[in-house]
Amino acid sequence: MxxxxxxxxxxxxxxxxxxxxxxxxxxxxxxxxxxxxxxxxxxxxxxxxxxxxxxxxxxxxxxxxxxxxxxxxxxxxxxxxxxxxxxxxxxxxxxxxxxxxxxxxxxxxxxxxxxxxxxxxxxxxxxxxxxxxxxxxxxxxxxxxxxxxxxxxxxxxxSSPPPPATGTAAGLRTRFGLGDDRVLLAFGHIHVSKGLDDLVRAVATLPPATLAGVRVVVAGAVRRRHGPFRVFEARDYLHEAAVRRLARRHGLRDRLVFTGYVPDGDIAAWFDAAAAVVLPYRDAEQSGVANLARAFGVPVIATTVGGLAELFEGSPWAIPPGAPDRLATAISDLLTTTPRTGGTTRTPVTDxxxxxxxxxxxxxxxxxxxxxxxxxxxx
CATH class of the missing domain: 3.40.50.2000 (Glycogen Phosphorylase B;)
Incomplete structure:
Protein backbone atom coordinates (compact mmCIF):
# COMPACT_ATOMS: atom_id res chain seq x y z
CA MET A 1 0.00 0.00 0.00
CA SER A 159 7.33 2.98 23.35
CA SER A 160 9.46 4.43 20.57
CA PRO A 161 13.15 3.57 20.52
CA PRO A 162 15.17 6.57 21.74
CA PRO A 163 17.65 8.28 19.42
CA PRO A 164 21.28 7.13 19.69
CA ALA A 165 22.81 8.32 22.95
CA THR A 166 25.63 10.83 22.81
CA GLY A 167 25.47 11.91 26.45
CA THR A 168 25.83 9.95 29.67
CA ALA A 169 24.15 10.12 33.06
CA ALA A 170 27.50 10.98 34.66
CA GLY A 171 27.99 13.80 32.18
CA LEU A 172 24.55 15.24 32.92
CA ARG A 173 25.15 15.05 36.66
CA THR A 174 28.35 17.02 36.23
CA ARG A 175 26.84 19.56 33.84
CA PHE A 176 23.86 20.34 36.08
CA GLY A 177 25.60 19.96 39.45
CA LEU A 178 23.48 17.06 40.64
CA GLY A 179 26.20 15.23 42.52
CA ASP A 180 24.96 11.92 43.93
CA ASP A 181 21.42 13.15 44.59
CA ARG A 182 18.53 10.96 43.51
CA VAL A 183 16.74 12.46 40.50
CA LEU A 184 12.98 12.77 40.23
CA LEU A 185 12.57 13.35 36.50
CA ALA A 186 9.75 15.44 35.02
CA PHE A 187 10.42 14.97 31.31
CA GLY A 188 8.88 16.65 28.27
CA HIS A 189 7.21 19.93 27.35
CA ILE A 190 6.36 22.26 30.22
CA HIS A 191 2.58 22.60 30.31
CA VAL A 192 0.14 23.99 32.82
CA SER A 193 -1.75 20.69 32.97
CA LYS A 194 1.30 18.67 33.98
CA GLY A 195 1.11 19.56 37.67
CA LEU A 196 4.64 20.81 38.28
CA ASP A 197 3.30 23.05 41.05
CA ASP A 198 1.81 19.97 42.76
CA LEU A 199 5.21 18.31 42.51
CA VAL A 200 6.93 21.29 44.17
CA ARG A 201 4.35 21.30 46.98
CA ALA A 202 4.85 17.57 47.49
CA VAL A 203 8.63 17.80 47.61
CA ALA A 204 8.37 20.66 50.11
CA THR A 205 6.75 18.27 52.62
CA LEU A 206 9.40 15.54 52.38
CA PRO A 207 11.35 14.87 55.61
CA PRO A 208 14.56 16.96 55.71
CA ALA A 209 16.78 13.87 55.57
CA THR A 210 15.01 12.67 52.40
CA LEU A 211 14.86 16.11 50.79
CA ALA A 212 18.59 16.65 51.25
CA GLY A 213 19.34 13.80 48.83
CA VAL A 214 16.74 14.59 46.14
CA ARG A 215 16.66 16.83 43.06
CA VAL A 216 13.67 17.46 40.84
CA VAL A 217 14.83 17.80 37.23
CA VAL A 218 12.43 19.42 34.78
CA ALA A 219 13.93 18.20 31.51
CA GLY A 220 12.16 20.10 28.77
CA ALA A 221 10.89 23.47 27.64
CA VAL A 222 7.63 25.20 26.79
CA ARG A 223 6.21 23.96 23.51
CA ARG A 224 6.36 26.48 20.69
CA ARG A 225 2.93 27.49 19.36
CA HIS A 226 1.86 29.29 16.22
CA GLY A 227 -0.68 31.93 15.27
CA PRO A 228 -3.46 32.67 17.77
CA PHE A 229 -2.45 29.61 19.78
CA ARG A 230 0.61 31.48 21.00
CA VAL A 231 -1.63 32.58 23.87
CA PHE A 232 -1.27 29.02 25.21
CA GLU A 233 2.50 29.25 24.84
CA ALA A 234 2.42 32.43 26.91
CA ARG A 235 0.26 30.71 29.51
CA ASP A 236 2.80 27.90 29.84
CA TYR A 237 5.64 30.40 30.30
CA LEU A 238 3.62 32.06 33.05
CA HIS A 239 3.11 28.63 34.61
CA GLU A 240 6.86 27.95 34.53
CA ALA A 241 7.52 31.30 36.23
CA ALA A 242 4.90 30.52 38.89
CA VAL A 243 6.51 27.14 39.59
CA ARG A 244 9.91 28.81 40.03
CA ARG A 245 8.40 31.33 42.45
CA LEU A 246 6.70 28.55 44.37
CA ALA A 247 10.00 26.69 44.68
CA ARG A 248 11.70 29.80 46.05
CA ARG A 249 8.86 30.36 48.52
CA HIS A 250 9.32 26.83 49.87
CA GLY A 251 13.11 27.13 49.98
CA LEU A 252 13.55 24.61 47.17
CA ARG A 253 15.45 26.73 44.68
CA ASP A 254 18.51 24.47 44.85
CA ARG A 255 16.36 21.30 44.73
CA LEU A 256 14.68 22.22 41.40
CA VAL A 257 16.64 22.11 38.13
CA PHE A 258 15.32 23.31 34.75
CA THR A 259 17.36 21.99 31.81
CA GLY A 260 15.59 23.65 28.87
CA TYR A 261 15.24 21.77 25.58
CA VAL A 262 16.72 18.26 25.74
CA PRO A 263 18.78 17.24 22.68
CA ASP A 264 17.96 13.80 21.30
CA GLY A 265 21.34 12.43 22.35
CA ASP A 266 20.63 13.21 26.03
CA ILE A 267 17.23 11.50 26.28
CA ALA A 268 18.53 8.06 27.24
CA ALA A 269 21.03 9.59 29.66
CA TRP A 270 18.31 11.43 31.61
CA PHE A 271 16.31 8.24 32.07
CA ASP A 272 19.48 6.44 33.11
CA ALA A 273 20.11 9.15 35.72
CA ALA A 274 16.56 9.05 37.11
CA ALA A 275 15.55 7.27 40.30
CA ALA A 276 11.96 7.78 39.19
CA VAL A 277 9.89 9.55 36.55
CA VAL A 278 7.12 11.69 38.03
CA LEU A 279 3.94 12.43 36.08
CA PRO A 280 1.74 14.55 38.40
CA TYR A 281 -0.58 15.40 35.50
CA ARG A 282 -3.95 17.01 36.11
CA ASP A 283 -5.23 15.80 32.76
CA ALA A 284 -3.71 13.63 30.08
CA GLU A 285 -4.72 11.73 26.98
CA GLN A 286 -1.71 9.43 27.07
CA SER A 287 2.00 9.81 27.68
CA GLY A 288 4.93 8.93 25.50
CA VAL A 289 7.11 9.80 28.50
CA ALA A 290 5.44 7.07 30.55
CA ASN A 291 6.14 4.51 27.85
CA LEU A 292 9.75 5.63 27.60
CA ALA A 293 10.15 5.25 31.36
CA ARG A 294 8.69 1.75 31.28
CA ALA A 295 10.93 0.77 28.39
CA PHE A 296 14.00 1.99 30.28
CA GLY A 297 12.87 0.20 33.43
CA VAL A 298 12.55 3.40 35.48
CA PRO A 299 9.86 3.46 38.22
CA VAL A 300 6.97 5.84 37.54
CA ILE A 301 4.81 7.87 39.91
CA ALA A 302 1.73 8.94 37.97
CA THR A 303 -1.72 10.35 38.54
CA THR A 304 -4.77 8.37 37.49
CA VAL A 305 -5.95 10.67 34.72
CA GLY A 306 -6.90 9.66 31.19
CA GLY A 307 -4.82 6.86 29.75
CA LEU A 308 -2.40 6.93 32.70
CA ALA A 309 -5.03 5.19 34.81
CA GLU A 310 -5.08 2.34 32.31
CA LEU A 311 -1.32 2.23 31.91
CA PHE A 312 -0.55 2.09 35.65
CA GLU A 313 -3.57 0.19 36.89
CA GLY A 314 -2.56 -1.62 40.07
CA SER A 315 0.66 0.34 40.58
CA PRO A 316 1.45 1.26 44.21
CA TRP A 317 2.56 4.68 42.92
CA ALA A 318 -0.65 5.58 41.06
CA ILE A 319 -2.26 8.53 42.82
CA PRO A 320 -5.20 10.89 42.27
CA PRO A 321 -4.48 14.20 40.52
CA GLY A 322 -4.23 17.45 42.46
CA ALA A 323 -3.19 15.74 45.71
CA PRO A 324 0.33 16.89 46.71
CA ASP A 325 0.07 15.03 50.03
CA ARG A 326 -0.54 11.71 48.26
CA LEU A 327 2.24 12.54 45.81
CA ALA A 328 4.66 13.17 48.69
CA THR A 329 3.74 9.82 50.24
CA ALA A 330 4.33 8.04 46.94
CA ILE A 331 7.72 9.73 46.50
CA SER A 332 8.81 8.78 50.02
CA ASP A 333 7.62 5.21 49.54
CA LEU A 334 9.38 4.82 46.21
CA LEU A 335 12.65 6.28 47.45
CA THR A 336 12.73 3.88 50.40
CA THR A 337 11.80 0.74 48.42
CA THR A 338 13.83 1.05 45.18
CA PRO A 339 17.58 1.15 44.47
CA ARG A 340 19.41 4.48 44.35
CA THR A 341 19.65 4.34 40.56
CA GLY A 342 17.00 3.73 37.95
CA GLY A 343 16.31 0.08 37.24
CA THR A 344 17.40 -1.74 34.14
CA THR A 345 14.70 -4.41 33.98
CA ARG A 346 12.25 -3.60 31.22
CA THR A 347 8.57 -3.88 32.02
CA PRO A 348 6.01 -5.01 29.41
CA VAL A 349 5.09 -2.24 26.97
CA THR A 350 3.19 -2.06 23.73
CA ASP A 351 5.95 -2.62 21.22
Missing part, protein backbone atom coordinates in the same frame (compact mmCIF):
# COMPACT_ATOMS: atom_id res chain seq x y z
CA UNK A 2 0.90 3.65 -0.36
CA UNK A 3 0.28 5.70 2.79
CA UNK A 4 0.28 9.50 2.86
CA UNK A 5 0.67 11.00 6.35
CA UNK A 6 -0.54 14.48 7.27
CA UNK A 7 1.30 15.41 10.45
CA UNK A 8 3.99 17.47 12.15
CA UNK A 9 7.29 15.86 11.25
CA UNK A 10 10.98 16.08 12.11
CA UNK A 11 13.06 18.14 12.26
CA UNK A 12 10.17 19.95 14.00
CA UNK A 13 10.33 19.48 17.78
CA UNK A 14 6.98 17.86 18.25
CA UNK A 15 6.01 14.66 20.03
CA UNK A 16 3.35 13.80 17.45
CA UNK A 17 5.89 14.42 14.72
CA UNK A 18 8.27 11.96 16.37
CA UNK A 19 5.44 9.43 16.72
CA UNK A 20 4.60 9.75 13.02
CA UNK A 21 8.25 9.46 11.97
CA UNK A 22 8.75 6.24 13.94
CA UNK A 23 5.41 4.73 12.86
CA UNK A 24 5.87 5.65 9.18
CA UNK A 25 9.29 4.05 9.04
CA UNK A 26 7.94 0.91 10.74
CA UNK A 27 5.20 0.77 8.09
CA UNK A 28 7.82 1.25 5.37
CA UNK A 29 9.90 -1.58 6.86
CA UNK A 30 6.90 -3.86 6.34
CA UNK A 31 7.00 -3.25 2.59
CA UNK A 32 4.69 -0.28 2.16
CA UNK A 33 5.44 3.09 0.56
CA UNK A 34 5.14 6.27 2.60
CA UNK A 35 5.03 10.01 2.00
CA UNK A 36 4.38 12.93 4.33
CA UNK A 37 2.69 16.31 4.15
CA UNK A 38 4.23 18.18 7.08
CA UNK A 39 2.34 20.66 9.23
CA UNK A 40 4.88 23.37 8.37
CA UNK A 41 7.65 23.72 5.80
CA UNK A 42 11.23 23.06 6.89
CA UNK A 43 14.29 23.07 4.61
CA UNK A 44 15.81 20.24 6.65
CA UNK A 45 12.90 17.84 6.14
CA UNK A 46 13.78 14.26 5.09
CA UNK A 47 13.14 12.85 1.64
CA UNK A 48 9.74 11.32 2.44
CA UNK A 49 8.27 14.80 3.04
CA UNK A 50 6.66 15.70 -0.28
CA UNK A 51 5.02 18.94 0.83
CA UNK A 52 3.89 21.08 3.74
CA UNK A 53 0.65 22.86 4.52
CA UNK A 54 2.35 26.25 4.67
CA UNK A 55 0.18 28.68 2.80
CA UNK A 56 -1.05 26.10 0.30
CA UNK A 57 -3.45 24.27 2.55
CA UNK A 58 -5.87 21.98 0.77
CA UNK A 59 -4.26 22.68 -2.60
CA UNK A 60 -0.97 21.29 -1.27
CA UNK A 61 -2.67 18.13 -0.09
CA UNK A 62 -4.57 17.76 -3.35
CA UNK A 63 -1.34 18.08 -5.37
CA UNK A 64 0.43 15.53 -3.16
CA UNK A 65 -2.44 13.08 -3.57
CA UNK A 66 -2.29 13.50 -7.34
CA UNK A 67 1.47 12.88 -7.40
CA UNK A 68 1.77 10.11 -4.81
CA UNK A 69 -1.59 8.40 -5.45
CA UNK A 70 -2.01 7.03 -1.91
CA UNK A 71 -4.20 4.12 -0.96
CA UNK A 72 -4.84 5.70 2.46
CA UNK A 73 -4.38 9.16 3.96
CA UNK A 74 -3.51 9.07 7.67
CA UNK A 75 -3.95 12.31 9.66
CA UNK A 76 -2.10 12.56 12.99
CA UNK A 77 -4.20 15.16 14.80
CA UNK A 78 -4.10 17.36 17.86
CA UNK A 79 -4.86 21.06 18.01
CA UNK A 80 -1.36 22.04 19.25
CA UNK A 81 0.14 20.09 16.34
CA UNK A 82 -1.54 22.26 13.68
CA UNK A 83 -2.42 25.43 15.59
CA UNK A 84 -4.34 27.89 13.46
CA UNK A 85 -4.57 25.33 10.64
CA UNK A 86 -6.52 22.85 12.77
CA UNK A 87 -9.85 23.79 11.21
CA UNK A 88 -8.33 23.49 7.75
CA UNK A 89 -7.10 19.99 8.60
CA UNK A 90 -10.45 19.06 10.16
CA UNK A 91 -12.24 19.70 6.89
CA UNK A 92 -12.48 16.57 4.79
CA UNK A 93 -9.29 16.38 2.72
CA UNK A 94 -9.67 16.67 -1.02
CA UNK A 95 -9.05 12.95 -1.55
CA UNK A 96 -11.96 11.56 -3.56
CA UNK A 97 -11.88 7.78 -3.59
CA UNK A 98 -9.09 7.62 -0.98
CA UNK A 99 -10.03 6.56 2.57
CA UNK A 100 -8.96 8.80 5.46
CA UNK A 101 -7.83 7.57 8.87
CA UNK A 102 -7.16 9.96 11.76
CA UNK A 103 -5.30 9.28 14.97
CA UNK A 104 -6.61 11.62 17.68
CA UNK A 105 -3.74 12.16 20.09
CA UNK A 106 -5.33 14.65 22.51
CA UNK A 107 -9.09 14.56 22.02
CA UNK A 108 -9.89 14.69 25.75
CA UNK A 109 -7.49 17.53 26.51
CA UNK A 110 -8.41 19.55 23.41
CA UNK A 111 -12.15 19.34 23.97
CA UNK A 112 -11.81 20.14 27.67
CA UNK A 113 -9.62 23.17 26.94
CA UNK A 114 -11.48 24.55 23.91
CA UNK A 115 -14.96 23.54 25.08
CA UNK A 116 -17.73 24.09 22.51
CA UNK A 117 -15.46 25.10 19.61
CA UNK A 118 -13.18 22.14 20.39
CA UNK A 119 -16.08 19.70 20.35
CA UNK A 120 -17.33 21.16 17.06
CA UNK A 121 -13.83 20.86 15.59
CA UNK A 122 -13.59 17.18 16.46
CA UNK A 123 -17.07 16.46 15.14
CA UNK A 124 -16.07 18.12 11.88
CA UNK A 125 -12.88 16.07 11.65
CA UNK A 126 -14.66 12.81 12.47
CA UNK A 127 -17.30 13.44 9.81
CA UNK A 128 -14.58 13.39 7.17
CA UNK A 129 -12.82 10.23 8.30
CA UNK A 130 -13.47 6.59 7.54
CA UNK A 131 -11.82 5.38 10.76
CA UNK A 132 -10.62 7.03 13.97
CA UNK A 133 -7.77 5.75 16.11
CA UNK A 134 -7.26 6.70 19.77
CA UNK A 135 -4.66 5.53 22.26
CA UNK A 136 -6.83 4.82 25.32
CA UNK A 137 -10.27 3.63 26.36
CA UNK A 138 -10.73 7.00 28.08
CA UNK A 139 -10.27 8.77 24.76
CA UNK A 140 -12.80 6.46 23.13
CA UNK A 141 -15.22 7.33 25.94
CA UNK A 142 -14.67 11.02 25.15
CA UNK A 143 -15.66 10.37 21.54
CA UNK A 144 -18.78 8.56 22.69
CA UNK A 145 -19.68 11.52 24.93
CA UNK A 146 -19.38 13.77 21.88
CA UNK A 147 -22.00 11.66 20.16
CA UNK A 148 -19.73 10.65 17.32
CA UNK A 149 -20.91 7.77 15.18
CA UNK A 150 -17.49 7.15 13.64
CA UNK A 151 -15.90 3.79 14.37
CA UNK A 152 -12.95 4.18 16.74
CA UNK A 153 -10.09 1.73 17.21
CA UNK A 154 -7.93 1.78 20.36
CA UNK A 155 -4.24 1.29 19.57
CA UNK A 156 -2.03 2.06 22.58
CA UNK A 157 0.87 4.45 22.29
CA UNK A 158 4.06 2.54 21.57
CA UNK A 352 6.34 -0.81 17.92
CA UNK A 353 5.88 -3.97 15.82
CA UNK A 354 2.48 -4.58 17.39
CA UNK A 355 1.35 -0.99 16.86
CA UNK A 356 2.56 -0.99 13.24
CA UNK A 357 0.76 -4.27 12.52
CA UNK A 358 -2.50 -3.08 14.06
CA UNK A 359 -2.30 0.25 12.22
CA UNK A 360 -1.70 -1.49 8.89
CA UNK A 361 -4.72 -3.69 9.64
CA UNK A 362 -6.80 -0.50 9.92
CA UNK A 363 -5.45 0.67 6.56
CA UNK A 364 -6.37 -2.66 4.98
CA UNK A 365 -9.84 -2.58 6.52
CA UNK A 366 -10.76 0.89 5.26
CA UNK A 367 -9.19 0.27 1.88
CA UNK A 368 -11.10 -2.96 1.43
CA UNK A 369 -14.40 -1.59 2.70
CA UNK A 370 -14.50 1.60 0.66
CA UNK A 371 -14.81 1.70 -3.08
CA UNK A 372 -15.59 4.70 -5.30
CA UNK A 373 -19.21 3.58 -5.35
CA UNK A 374 -19.85 3.41 -1.63
CA UNK A 375 -17.59 6.07 -0.09
CA UNK A 376 -19.73 8.39 2.09
CA UNK A 377 -19.69 12.05 1.28
CA UNK A 378 -18.88 14.67 3.89
CA UNK A 379 -21.93 16.48 5.24
Missing amino acids: RILYLSPYPPARDGIGTYTHVLAHAVRARGHEIAVIAARPDPGAPEEVVGALGGGGEATLRAAVARFRPDVVHVQFAVPAFGARSLEVARRPATPGVPVVATLHEVSRDTALLRGPGRALYRRLASGCDRLIVHTRAARDTLAALGLDAEATVIPHF LDTVAARTIAVYEAVRGRLTPGNRPDAP
